[in-house]
Amino acid sequence: xxxxxxxxxxxxxxxxxxxxxxxxxxxxxxxxxxxxxxxxxxxxxxxxxxxxxxxxxxxxxxxxxxxxxxxxxxxxxxxxxxxxxxxxxxxxxxxxxxxxxxxxxxxxxxxxxxxxxxxxxxxxxxxxxxxxxxxxxxxxxxxxxxxxxxxxxxxxxxxxxxxxxxxxxxxxxxxxxxxxxxxxxxxxxxxxxxxxxxxxxxxxxxxxxxxxxxxxxxxxxxxxxxxxxxxxxxxxxxxxxxxxxxxxxxxxxxxxxxxxxxxxxxxxxxxxxxxxxxxx
Amino acid sequence: xxxxxxxxxxxxxxxxxxxxxxxxxxxxxxxxxxxxxxxxxxxxxxxxxxxxxxxxxxxxxxxxxxxxxxxxxxxxxxxxxxxxxxxxxxxxxxxxxxxxxxxxxxxxxxxxxxxxxxxxxxxxxxxxxxxxxxxxxxxxxxxxxxxxxxxxxxxxxxxxxxxxxxxxxxxxxxxxxxxxxxxxxxxxxxxxxxxxxxxxxxxxxxxxxxxxxxxxxxxxxxxxxxxxxxxxxxxxxxxxxxxxxxxxxxxxxxxxxxxxxxxxxxxxxxxxxxxxxxxxxxxxxxxxx
Numbered sequence: 001x002x003x004x005x006x007x008x009x010x011x012x013x014x015x016x017x018x019x020x021x022x023x024x025x026x027x028x029x030x031x032x033x034x035x036x037x038x039x040x041x042x043x044x045x046x047x048x049x050x051x052x053x054x055x056x057x058x059x060x061x062x063x064x065x066x067x068x069x070x071x072x073x074x075x076x077x078x079x080x081x082x083x084x085x086x087x088x089x090x091x092x093x094x095x096x097x098x099x100x101x102x103x104x105x106x107x108x109x110x111x112x113x114x115x116x117x118x119x120x121x122x123x124x125x126x127x128x129x130x131x132x133x134x135x136x137x138x139x140x141x142x143x144x145x146x147x148x149x150x151x152x153x154x155x156x157x158x159x160x161x162x163x164x165x166x167x168x169x170x171x172x173x174x175x176x177x178x179x180x181x182x183x184x185x186x187x188x189x190x191x192x193x194x195x196x197x198x199x200x201x202x203x204x205x206x207x208x209x210x211x212x213x214x215x216x217x218x219x220x221x222x223x224x225x226x227x228x229x230x231x232x233x234x235x236x237x238x239x240x241x242x243x244x245x246x247x248x249x250x251x252x253x254x255x256x257x258x259x260x261x262x263x264x265x266x267x268x269x270x271x272x273x274x275x276x277x278x279x280x
Numbered sequence: 281x282x283x284x285x286x287x288x289x290x291x292x293x294x295x296x297x298x299x300x301x302x303x304x305x306x307x308x309x310x311x312x313x314x315x316x317x318x319x320x321x322x323x324x325x326x327x328x329x330x331x332x333x334x335x336x337x338x339x340x341x342x343x344x345x346x347x348x349x350x351x352x353x354x355x356x357x358x359x360x361x362x363x364x365x366x367x368x369x370x371x372x373x374x375x376x377x378x379x380x381x382x383x384x385x386x387x388x389x390x391x392x393x394x395x396x397x398x399x400x401x402x403x404x405x406x407x408x409x410x411x412x413x414x415x416x417x418x419x420x421x422x423x424x425x426x427x428x429x430x431x432x433x434x435x436x437x438x439x440x441x442x443x444x445x446x447x448x449x450x451x452x453x454x455x456x457x458x459x460x461x462x463x464x465x466x467x468x469x470x471x472x473x474x475x476x477x478x479x480x481x482x483x484x485x486x487x488x489x490x491x492x493x494x495x496x497x498x499x500x501x502x503x504x505x506x507x508x509x510x511x512x513x514x515x516x517x518x519x520x521x522x523x524x525x526x527x528x529x530x531x532x533x534x535x536x537x538x539x540x541x542x543x544x545x546x547x548x549x550x551x552x553x554x555x556x557x558x559x560x561x562x563x564x565x566x567x568x569x
Contacts, residue, residue, distance in 0.1 A: 015373075015375070026443065029388075030388070033399050033402075041408050042409070048417050087298075098283065102283045109560065117303070119496050119497050119499065119500025119552055120500060120549060121503060121525060123524075124546065124548050127528070128306040128310030128542060129302065132305070147302055148302050151303045154295055154298055212390075214392070215506060229393075229507070232511075233507070233510060236398060244405075262386060262390065266383040267379055269379070272451075272455070273452075274452050275456075
């Protein structure tokens with residue numbers, strides 16, 4: 001077995017090198033942006049290229065000057081994405097449980113259908129949706145944006161939660177049913193605690209998806225409710241001469257909340273899986 | 281199981297309300313509207329049959345959009361899967377801090393497509409960009425931003441999207457890949473199978489449902505490409521990076537040609553549903569085989 005072991009050690013070293021290189025490639029553009037946000041810019045007019053400026057946090061302040069309502073928009077983004085993610089998970093969890101614990105004709109087709117729905121681009125239905133929401137007086141309201149974002153991400157949440165709940169052994173639930181517990185108690189006291197890591201991981205991914213949505217807030221708002229992607233796109237459509245360090249600072253600010261969330265909960269995210277293959 | 285019909289009704293009710301009101305109903309109303317001259321502020325509505333679809337399909341800009349998105353999907357999806365798989369393959373065995381590697385690699389996906397467009401717009405720019413910085417060090421002259429070049433705009437847009445999505449594929453593939461028992465890899469290694477055989481014979485069979493699901497999501501994502509090009513190229517130069525979603529948005533909200541916008545949006549949906557049928561068939565044949 002020593003041949004296998006030494007090969008494994010060699011493999012390990014190669015893997016570490018390749019992974020570090022890949023990570024460097026994937027993060028380089030963001031590091032470049034972060035440096036610009038901190039006032040360190042490349043100067044390509046000299047030969048060889050040099051660096052301009054000294055480290056400063058001024059550009060983060062400039063964001064608020066260039067776009068006075070930026071901090072307000074940051075708050076809107078955070079609250080609406082959090083509400084939408086919570087609503088998505090709350091509505092999807094019972095459905096996913098129903099799918100995982102019952103067998104009826106076409107249950108598999110329904111699950112796969114949710115994945116197809118999750119793949120449907122928002123563009124396919126936002127045009128009539130914007131009209132409908134206008135008629136329902138929900139345009140440019142917080143509720144309108146949150147409900148739509150929740151609906152947009154619900155099919156994916158059902159698919160993911162269905163996968164997680166199917167993995168769960170139903171022993172505890174059986175015991176609870178025998179004890180005479182009702183549906184809500186079984187879900188609240190057995191299913192949710194047992195599946196908590198998967199549920200939290202799903203909620204985090206839904207938050208990221210909602211945080212970055214553009215089309216939904218774009219067609220459902222008229223200036224009153226503004227999220228960060230919307231503000232960025234407005235800014236760039238109308239005032240293209242934005243300074244690079246200011247844009248970089250805005251970009252870094254928009255990335256930090258989701259990056260911190262994902263880093264802090266990286267152990268929880270270990271439980272995020274589309275569907276785990278059965279090992280036979 | 282103990283779930284009664286009534287239980288199921290209770291369980292499905294919340295999501296049914298949400299999806300009907302904010303997803304299915306608008307989509308269906310939109311579908312009916314595409315066969316009429318309906319517009320939100322229009323005075324009269326007439327039945328127009330397939331007229332709107334004919335208008336869209338005859339529009340050369342839409343033709344260019346379909347060509348672009350076909351190239352985009354055919355190139356981007358396999359690249360995203362390939363690079364995503366390669367990275368997941370490197371991470372498949374437990375190494376120190378694998379969870380952290382997995383989320384660090386996820387960071388490009390966390391950047392919103394809009395912010396992404398802003399970022400690459402500047403990274404490609406001459407004065408401060410990363411490309412000219414490297415070229416400068418190599419003693420080469422600056423090159424103009426490739427997004428202004430009709431021949432390069434589409435490949436560059438694809439590359440930027442692959443940069444953003446490939447790490448997400450890794451994130452999705454890793455749980456599946458690392459759940460394959462170590463003995464299987466070692467058996468294959470001891471049998472002297474080269475790594476390509478190990479991937480084809482060990483990884484792919486057990487990852488098939490997962491790979492199909494990811495491919496489905498990627499195809500949908502690609503066919504709906506909108507915010508990825510909105511800032512970066514705006515569809516240009518000319519029509520070299522226009523996508524059906526961008527076309528549809530501009531028709532409906534830019535020039536108030538509502539019927540053409542809704543009709544082209546439904547053509548995107550038709551494309552995704554077509555891919556969905558293939559996906560569902562592929563999952564089924566895999567199970568019976």
